[in-house]
Amino acid sequence: MSPLFPALTDDTRAGRPALRFGDRSLTYAELAATTGALADRLKGSGRVAVWATPTLETAVAVVAALRAGVAAVPLNPKSGEKELGHILSDSAPSLVLTAPTDELPSPLRDLERIDVDVDEDVDGTGQADLDEHTATGEDAALVVYTSGTTGPPKGAVIPRRAVATTLDALADAWQWTADDVLVHALPLFHVHGLILGILGPLRRGGSVRHLGRFDTEGVARELSAGATMLFGVPTMYHRIAEALPAEPELAKALGRARLLVSGSAALPVHDHERIAAATGRRVIERYGMTETLMNTSVRADGEPRAGTVGVPLPGVELRLVEDDGTPLTAYDGESVGEIQVRGPNLFTEYLNRPDATAAAFTPDGWFHTGDMAVRDPDGYVRIVGRKATDLIKSGGYKIGAGEIENALLEHPGVREAAVTGEPDPDLGERVVAWIVPANPQSPPPAQELSAHVATRLSPHKRPRTVHYLSSLPRNDMGKIMKRALRTADTDD
CATH class of the missing domain: 3.30.300.30 (ANL, C-terminal domain)
Known part of the structure; x- marks a missing residue:
């Protein structure tokens, strides 16, 4: 499989900014060298845990693991010890990657620890013979744990081909290029913040500016200083909508953005309308899950219809089914069915859970999302809630x-x-x-x-x-x- 991050070995991008967290940043040359040196240490390590704080170290750790051809297990720093113990027992990582100043909870203290030092001088350009070049599309890239609302969290094994195809499909839908600069403040232990928000810009050869924590002042500052895209969740956009009447500079900054994207839950139509009225920009929504990465999106060149998650992404098959599994054929905006999807964006399995993996798929390979939706006559999908x-x-x-x-x-x-x-x-x-x-x-x-x-x-x-x-x-x-x-x- 070709590398996930071709820009790391592209001399024309060496001096371009890749990652910035607060006042700390790395160019593509620096990121290539730092991750290349760390990847050499990680070769053959099996799965590795990453203490996924919203820091430069987390981004470097995950990219290095992927370049080494090993699977990363992002850990939520807010996890309780019982949940953390379950994830560690289930995923059995060989070591944990952290920032040098991180204080780790007791379940992690028996693991070998490698501190990620992004300020260390390293030799080389990151063009070493790393295992990424020989990895296959079915090799695991990440093991991301679900929220565990119906029992202990399950580890969704996400292969490299799912990461690549999802990010490339979003590039098509959003006209996402190396010229884009993304700003976000999302956590880095899940699909939205890590795969879309960090790996996405790096695959395109663009850059990302992470705020550390969300505030409207940071959003306005970065969008006014050349950022072109904003990723957020509905809570963030709600706070933006509430702040707009008193913050004219925020409205101007949002109006300059090329793309405002909301995901992880439905953005209320009321907030859509308030933001559009104040900024002249429409927020677009996309729909995905841990197990499927991204399934649909409103396209950058399509109608930004509030309350919908757009149309299936390239390569993704989507259907709505009745309770008995019969596919719905009516695109009438009223008939409700469960969303099932099929395509290269899907996960491989739930780690150590063959029973749960088998139950998640139909015999012909469609994944049961558990989400209920209707489809408009032109194919736009409108999610109405979770089946459960x-x-x-x-x-x-x-x-x-x-x-x-x-x-x-x-x-x-x-x-x-x-x-x-x-x-x-x-x-x-x-x-x-x-x-x-x-x-x-x-x-x-x-x-x-x-x-x-x-x-x-x-x-x-x-x-x-x-x-x-x-x-x-x-x-x-x-x-x-x-x-x-x-x-x-x-x-x-």
């Missing part, structure tokens, strides 16, 4: 929680909203809304919210029960943890 938590079967209808959440967020009295279903003796399930009011002292009445949804969507989609919260439970990526809502303290 967001599909509500009420009164004979299949209802997606996502569209009700968007409708609720259009109400001026609602700051945040989540929708779930709960058993109902008459309807099967009733729609339940969980609301963070804009004014906690005067929340909008439940009857008003129910009528608001009924007039915007249809009466059978209106909430029958409304709970009020001070905040919604979210994970590190800003996704709402709906299972935690059942035990949440409400202000009813």
